[in-house]
Amino acid sequence: MEPDDPTFRSVTAPVVHLRGAVALLGRFPALAGVDLDVDRRRIVLLRGANGAGKTTLLRALAGLVPITSGEAIVLGVDLRVDRRAVRHRVGLLAHGTGLYDELTVADNVRFWTRAARADSADADAAMARLGLDGRLSDVAVGRLSTGQRRRTSLACLLARRPELWLLDEPHAGLDKEGRDIVDDLVRDAAAAGATIILSSHELDRSIELADEIVTLGGGVALDEFVSGGDDHAQ
Amino acid sequence: MNSCPAVTIMLSDAWLIARKDLKLEIRSRVALNQVIPFALLVLVLFAFALDPDRGLLEKATPGLYWIAVLFSGLLAMQRSFAVEAADGVTDALRLSGLTPSGIYLGKTLSVAVQLLVLEVLLGVGVAVLYGTSITGWLLLLATIVVATAAISTAGTLFGVVAAGLRVRETLLPLLLLPVLAPVLIGSTRAFEAALSGTPSEGWPWVGLMSVFAAVYVVAGIFGFGPLMEES
Amino acid sequence: MTTETVGSVEASDSGPTSTGSRTTMILGIITLISLGVLVLFGLILSPADANQGEAVRIMYVHVPSATLSYVGCFLTAIGSVVYLWRKSRWWELVAYAGAEVAALFTALTLATGMLWGRPTWGVFWVWDARLTSEAMLMLLLLGYLAVRRLAADYEVRAKRAAIVGLLLVPNVFIVRQSVQWWRTLHQTPTLSLSGAEIQGLMLFSLFTGFVSITLVFIWMVIHRFRVAWLEEQVDAEGLDTAIAERRAEGLVS
Amino acid sequence: MSGVLFAEATGTWPYVAAAWVVVFGSMGAYALVTVVRGRRLSKKVPPEKRRWS
Numbered sequence: 001m002e003p004d005d006p007t008f009r010s011v012t013a014p015v016v017h018l019r020g021a022v023a024l025l026g027r028f029p030a031l032a033g034v035d036l037d038v039d040r041r042r043i044v045l046l047r048g049a050n051g052a053g054k055t056t057l058l059r060a061l062a063g064l065v066p067i068t069s070g071e072a073i074v075l076g077v078d079l080r081v082d083r084r085a086v087r088h089r090v091g092l093l094a095h096g097t098g099l100y101d102e103l104t105v106a107d108n109v110r111f112w113t114r115a116a117r118a119d120s121a122d123a124d125a126a127m128a129r130l131g132l133d134g135r136l137s138d139v140a141v142g143r144l145s146t147g148q149r150r151r152t153s154l155a156c157l158l159a160r161r162p163e164l165w166l167l168d169e170p171h172a173g174l175d176k177e178g179r180d181i182v183d184d185l186v187r188d189a190a191a192a193g194a195t196i197i198l199s200s201h202e203l204d205r206s207i208e209l210a211d212e213i214v215t216l217g218g219g220v221a222l223d224e225f226v227s228g229g230d231d232h233a234q
Numbered sequence: 235m236n237s238c239p240a241v242t243i244m245l246s247d248a249w250l251i252a253r254k255d256l257k258l259e260i261r262s263r264v265a266l267n268q269v270i271p272f273a274l275l276v277l278v279l280f281a282f283a284l285d286p287d288r289g290l291l292e293k294a295t296p297g298l299y300w301i302a303v304l305f306s307g308l309l310a311m312q313r314s315f316a317v318e319a320a321d322g323v324t325d326a327l328r329l330s331g332l333t334p335s336g337i338y339l340g341k342t343l344s345v346a347v348q349l350l351v352l353e354v355l356l357g358v359g360v361a362v363l364y365g366t367s368i369t370g371w372l373l374l375l376a377t378i379v380v381a382t383a384a385i386s387t388a389g390t391l392f393g394v395v396a397a398g399l400r401v402r403e404t405l406l407p408l409l410l411l412p413v414l415a416p417v418l419i420g421s422t423r424a425f426e427a428a429l430s431g432t433p434s435e436g437w438p439w440v441g442l443m444s445v446f447a448a449v450y451v452v453a454g455i456f457g458f459g460p461l462m463e464e465s
Numbered sequence: 466m467t468t469e470t471v472g473s474v475e476a477s478d479s480g481p482t483s484t485g486s487r488t489t490m491i492l493g494i495i496t497l498i499s500l501g502v503l504v505l506f507g508l509i510l511s512p513a514d515a516n517q518g519e520a521v522r523i524m525y526v527h528v529p530s531a532t533l534s535y536v537g538c539f540l541t542a543i544g545s546v547v548y549l550w551r552k553s554r555w556w557e558l559v560a561y562a563g564a565e566v567a568a569l570f571t572a573l574t575l576a577t578g579m580l581w582g583r584p585t586w587g588v589f590w591v592w593d594a595r596l597t598s599e600a601m602l603m604l605l606l607l608g609y610l611a612v613r614r615l616a617a618d619y620e621v622r623a624k625r626a627a628i629v630g631l632l633l634v635p636n637v638f639i640v641r642q643s644v645q646w647w648r649t650l651h652q653t654p655t656l657s658l659s660g661a662e663i664q665g666l667m668l669f670s671l672f673t674g675f676v677s678i679t680l681v682f683i684w685m686v687i688h689r690f691r692v693a694w695l696e697e698q699v700d701a702e703g704l705d706t707a708i709a710e711r712r713a714e715g716l717v718s
Numbered sequence: 719m720s721g722v723l724f725a726e727a728t729g730t731w732p733y734v735a736a737a738w739v740v741v742f743g744s745m746g747a748y749a750l751v752t753v754v755r756g757r758r759l760s761k762k763v764p765p766e767k768r769r770w771s
Contacts, residue, residue: 022708026618027700032711052715064325066620084463088331096322102262103254111254115247115330140261156326218715219708391632395625399615408611409629412604413636416643423647442643449635457628460549463620484756486770500742508738519730523737530741569748573741580737584730681745688752691770695759698767 013076014039015164015195016061020070023060030056032219033070038197038212041190045206046199048216054199055095057216058166061197062092075163088116091162093170097149098156101142105132105152108141112156126159130181146173151181158185165189167198171205183209240333244455247336248343255314255344264313265348273306273352277359286364295366296425300418302356303349304385308407310348311389314341315397324398327462334459338390342454346386353378370428373436377428380443381421387450388413394461417443484691489684496684499677506673511666520584525670527577529678530570531595534602536682537567538633541609545630548623554697557623560630561613562689566682568606574599594641594648601640605633619700 016038023031030053038044046054059065061074063083072079077086099108106127113123127133130151141149150173157165170182179202186196186209200206207213215222259265280298284290291298318324327337360366368374392410396402420439427436485493507525514521544560547553578596579589590596613626760768 024704027703027707029704029708029711032708032715059325062325062329064328087329090329092325092329094322094325096325098322098326100254100258100317100323101320102258102317107254107257111250112326112330114250115332117331216715218713219711220715222715391628395612395628399617399621401615405611409608412601412608412640413632415601416639419643419647438646439643442639442646446639449632449639453628453632453635457631460624461628463624483753483760484770485753489770504738508734519734522734526738526741566748569744573744576740576744577737580733580740584733681749685745685749685752688749688756691768692752692756692759695756695763695768698763699759702763 015075017073018071021060021067021072022069023056023065023067025056030219031060034221036214036221038195040195041193043186043190043196043209043211045210045213046197046216047203047213052216053219054216055168058092058168058197058199062090062166063087089162090164090166091157091160093153093157093167095168097153099141099149099152102140104138104140106137108152109155109159113159116160118159118161122159122161126155129158130155147175147178150174151178154182154185163194165194165196167196169200170198171200171202179205244333244336244339247332248339251332251337251340252343255341256347258317259348265310269306269309270352270355272309273302273356274359276302276305277356277363281363291364295360295364296429297422299356299360299425300421303353304414304418306352307349307385307389308410311345311393312403312406314345315393319398334462335455338454338458342386342390345390346382349382349386353382366429369431370433373424373428373433376440377421377424377436380440380447381417383447384417384443385414387447387454391450391454391457394458417446484688489687492680492684496677496680499673499680503673503677506666506670511670514667517585520581521667523577523581525674526678527574527581528671529674530577531574531599533678533682534567534571534574534599537563537570538602538606538637541567541630542634545627548627549631557627558690558693560627561693562686564606564609564613564630565689566685568603568610570682571599571603571606575603592648594645597644598641602637605636609633
């Protein structure tokens with residue numbers, strides 16, 4: 001048993017600190033006591049089989065899924081006290097696009113940018129970064145391909161300038177160029193001081209990108225679960 | 235007062251949401267292609283059901299008008315929340331940092347604008363199809379404004395109560411229509427009063443509906459947050 | 466003698482499992498006695514009314530039911546407010562129990578009102594302001610119960626139901642007001658159900674009706690609350706094993 | 719006069735009886751259902767969680 005000894009911990013408070021975090025989807029414990037610490041500027045890869053709890057973990061970190069027991073602190077916010085407070089500081093790229101099909105790419109990106117109270121110049125810059133400027137920006141999202149929608153969602157996320165990026169399979173549905181853009185975005189964001197947690201099945205690509213790898217299984221972080229023992233998992 | 239910035243943010247959020255919703259409605263043309271034809275269809279169906287030659291239609295016009303508004307407005311409200319249920323938008327809204335009260339007011343505003351358009355068109359439809367001669371303009375206008383406020387404030391609040399559930403299409407009418415019964419009574423009586431040339435009988439109803447709308451604005455502003463929380 | 470009573474109480478505590486307790490047992494017995502008194506006075510001892518005839522006997526159960534339907538509705542609103550304010554599950558269940566019992570009494574009010582209307586007015590239903598309000602109350606309560614019984618997570622249905630429950634009271638007020646104006650503007654003779662002057666044995670019968678039906682109401686709310694509470698417990702119970710199973714899943718894979 | 723009243727009275731009694739039967743019947747049925755449900759659920763819950771007993 002070597003639970004987190006204070007000397008091993010970073011001087012600054014971690015961006016994510018979970019201890020025995022349990023999250024329920026209905027009555028199903030999708031997270032069954034996760035332990036996870038992520039420091040600032042780190043790029044963390046979550047891996048695990050389907051149904052291991054990756055998506056739920058990302059959603060819980062975004063403050064969308066309530067943590068019902070254990071400790072959960074994200075960006076200094078205790079999720080069990082007020083999980084709404086963390087939401088505008090994180091960016092979540094989920095399976096759903098989070099876009100209005102009837103509106104154009106530019107409308108969508110500008111709307112979500114303004115909703116986050118960011119500058120609309122950021123929206124334009126983000127669209128340019130993802131290759132969505134020009135002709136594509138006036139196309140309704142409903143008529144885009146999957147990959148183009150993914151890029152639009154990423155542009156919305158980028159324009160929000162989140163402190164914590166939660167990317168659920170960011171490479172899925174993208175072509176080679178798109179994946180390269182994602183990797184660049186992630187590296188730039190980390191360099192600029194953000195923290196990134198991503199899940200991916202593109203292991204070759206992601207392992208290269210990541211500073212740390214956490215394997216999930218059965219709703220727990222397996223590495224920690226095995227080494228840390230179950231005393232603090234309760 | 236530190237409540238001032240909060241109010242400003244709420245209102246600017248509301249404006250953002252309302253603009254987005256209306257833009258979306260204009261782009262998608264669902265209201266134009268489906269809701270408005272449905273409303274006119276209801277008017278025609280009433281004429282079939284109530285023989286227009288026996289004066290029944292004329293007597294029932296205010297009630298039929300408001301029932302047509304309610305039913306077609308219900309479609310607009312269903313639509314207003316179906317839009318937000320699409321493909322992860324609900325989560326995106328929660329993460330957006332928009333204040334729930336602002337979202338509530340914005341959606342209320344966009345529903346109200348759509349209702350107003352619907353009411354004007356139905357009014358024209360009634361005047362043409364049922365041969366109603368319109369009198370008492372002031373009371374008619376006041377009734378339309380207040381009833382629209384009442385319907386959209388309550389409709390948006392109950393819309394989010396039903397949102398995100400598998401049974402939402404059936405639940406919303408069950409919740410909303412009994413609640414709106416006073417508005418139906420009030421707007422119908424006020425219209426009758428206006429059309430029959432006795433507007434003084436109509437004004438108390440305008441007052442009642444204002445109280446109704448006020449209750450629901452307050453409930454919506456405070457209740458929308460907790461309701462948006464759980465999907 | 467005393468040991469025997471104590472023993473029997475203990476046996477009933479650990480033995481037969483139910484939502485009953487000693488208090489509710491006593492309450493139940495008192496309720497039954499009062500209902501007996503109600504039957505005695507309401508149906509046998511009290512005289513027929515000069516205007517309404519024997520139909521007045523319906524009033525002894527109708528008026529208390531109507532009152533308690535509104536009491537239950539207020540209970541639901543209070544429970545909903547406290548739940549939203551303090552996150553108290555206890556009050557949420559009170560609201561739920563109150564609404565269900567209120568719905569029962571609303572249905573009884575409507576049924577007895579119609580059975581009173583037939584011999585009095587010649588028809589089962591008139592658009593009387595009170596009857597109409599009561600019918601609207603029924604619909605509002607059914608809406609609340611529909612939300613509360615959704616097949617969804619506890620938080621989802623509890624929060625949504627609480628908002629609906631909280632709005633019951635303003636809704637009821639506005640509905641009553643609008644229905645009253647609606648009827649009076651049309652100059653229909655509003656026959657008030659409890660308008661007649663009631664005296665002597667008849668007053669006592671009505672009083673007995675209030676007491677006994679209130680007791681029934683309290684007994685029902687307590688038991689319904691306990692049933693709802695048990696449902697919650699049963700729902701929450703499997704959680705520890707579910708977590709253990711979920712973890713085992715990860716170790717295998 | 720008294721004859722009229724009597725006729726009216728007998729005509730009313732079935733409604734009175736029906737009303738009382740409905741009230742007592744429904745209350746009884748609801749009480750019964752609640753108690754039965756409570757008993758069934760109680761078996762699934764350990765006694766320390768049934769705070770009233």
